Amino acid sequence: MVKKVKVMQNVLKANDMYAEQVQLLLKKNHIKVFNLIGSPGAGKTSVLESILPILTKAGKKVAVIEGDCSTTRDADRVAALDVSVVQINTGNGCHLDANLIFKSLEEFDLKKLDIIFIENVGNLVCPAAFDLGEDAKIAIISTTEGDDKPLKYPRIFKKSDMVILTKVDLIPYTNFSMESFTEGLSSINTNYKLYPVSNTSMENIESVADYFLK
């Protein structure tokens, strides 16, 4: 059931011109691509683990590009769900670049795909600056990171169509205020869709999956 996980070792070079090529290639193949951005441990892989079985069951053909400084741990977790995965290890690189995405696409049979998820390197700052040819950027932030993060790291929250707030099951044990969080978020982005979820209790996971089924 586990598909092959390919490791592409690369030193990142800024190369934004590839983003357009990625976009053209994917549009030609009617593939939607989403760029998932969040801190280490925000729950990016967990969200994928939660929604991928729902999307697959609904008939969507999904692939994932995993970005990490090191290891194939996230790719292994996703590959276990019978989804094609390419792992990009950036070494000390702090974000994924469009030329890396362009090269990764060679590893997939694009005619057989509907959606590609790109899980960016765990980092709330740098990945926000690099377009990868995606249809939308998605910010993933956990309640345990604190309710002040949209104001302190505005760029990604400004650029995201969808904001997934993970670990809502831990709110009772923290000082996270949903009011402060949405207030901060609304002050920098007036057009976001917020999905408060838990990958433990699976709260609201269906709604997140629905976003990608539309």
Added chain:
Amino acid sequence: MVKKVKVMQNVLKANDMYAEQVQLLLKKNHIKVFNLIGSPGAGKTSVLESILPILTKAGKKVAVIEGDCSTTRDADRVAALDVSVVQINTGNGCHLDANLIFKSLEEFDLKKLDIIFIENVGNLVCPAAFDLGEDAKIAIISTTEGDDKPLKYPRIFKKSDMVILTKVDLIPYTNFSMESFTEGLSSINTNYKLYPVSNTSMENIESVADYFLK
């Protein structure tokens, strides 16, 4: 009681040669400097809030340099403890650079200081690459980020003398394994000191303060 918080707006430029100048200047003034690195929401500011009163009570003269993409929130929290603070807002910059630190030092009366803490931009990747003239790098990581982070983001854990593991009070509500965490950490750094703490229950906070009193 609240001292003035100065905001220095800067676009970051790589400039490692300043690190040596920072080091020389601080050594001359018998000041120890520590570079705190961790993800957004790892608890860097909270650790400072917990230990600063202990250090001040013990007679240490402490100052803080706060790095953030945006806002003076962290600086305001620290300044409330009657500690001199300089805020550096990096805009979209993902790390602090030694030339920014060098300029910030002009804001302090160095003859009256024993310790300077630099709270880097919330980011587990980029800040690890930039020496700021510090005596030691300190990694701050929260249990809610997951036990796999040392293996996935090895650079900072390799370079840190001290690792502060925050939010241990939340372990019962997560799948964090202390065994996996220390196993991963030990595989990339054989000479670290680990401090598992909670800024909520104040567990082990005295031990962390002791490290800086030695």
